[in-house]
Amino acid sequence: MANVALFEPLTLRSLTVRNRIWVAPMCQYAITKKDGVPEDWHLVHLGSMASGGAGLVVAEATAVNAAGRISDADTGIWNDEQAAAWQRITTFIHARGAHAGIQLAHAGRKASVWPEWGHDRNGSMLPEDGGWQTVSASPVPFIGLEPPIALDADGIAQLVGDFAAAARRAVDAGFDVVEIHAAHGYLLHQFLSPLSNLRDDEYGGDLAGRARLLLEVTTAIRAEIGDTMPLLVRFSATDYAPGGWDEQQTAIVASWARAAGADFFDISSGGNVAGVRIPIGPGYQVPFARFVKEQANVGVSAVGLITTPAQAEEIVASGSADAVMLGREMMRDPHFALRAAHELGALIDYWPSPYLRSRWPN
């Protein structure tokens, strides 16, 4: 068997993931009943990637309360009906030998927008169309969207409780991994960045103040999920804007989050400031992952325009990241991990039996 880094198992706390090819969280905007309950689409979408050999399948940004949804077509995990529907999906993922993660999210000032597809509207969904008032660190709107109101102390305490309750439901629904969404300009990122957090109380100001909410969420989730389950945090490493959030702050807060109970960091970028120039290209966020890994001495995954088995292998084998997450390539080819095993000559024992002939000539 070829020595293929991508197919080395990875252990986080008591969980051993079969390989380092992971599915990035991807909102589907596909909830037809607007009730946050995942449907057959989500089973087949996520299930196909588990059948396709991925190690960890991370379900989309899933709201911890109704107001935290990006749109009314998002998934949620704030009630038992949603948790039961997720359980059907985690059961299938497990039957295929993969592990299941869920990204817990609150969209903050980027909530209540029209879903990405299925109509010809965009921007904020107003209350008369079924939208709702958004919240954030400060009453500063994201360009083009309706202004949020600032969360007060009670609102913050409630939010931390909602993240913890969602994590408890995630455990009950059979998820193996929880990921906190602190990236892409959503609520926790809005608190982290000095461009969106103008508070003068203990949740704003210096880095410790801006990171306080994320650390409280991390601590509360860890208390809820116990000692054995891995906890990931997704960061945007930079706002790509002067005076904004950047990779140095990311590395410092990652080390604080580690001390608060997080294990591993999923490093993305951008999303909090509209109109910035992002140097997009193959693997463009990998250097951020490597930076956080080296500076904070933590495990990381890299994401962003990773599209070929050889490229993914180089990222892990060179030590830039401990795992790769793939988004759009996984949607084009949910069997990417099987294809990678075939192309890279890795012998794996989790080809689905009905697909065994496609291993040839390995």
Ligand SMILES: Cc1cc2nc3c(=O)[nH]c(=O)nc-3n(C[C@H](O)[C@H](O)[C@H](O)COP(=O)(O)O)c2cc1C
């Ligand atoms: C349709 C779609 C939905 C996405 N939804 C989420 C999400 O729910 N949470 C998140 O953190 N990132 C989300 N992303 C970003 C991806 O996780 C990933 O970081 C990004 O697509 C870059 O990786 P890629 O080049 O492999 O697609 C989404 C991307 C796409 C294409």
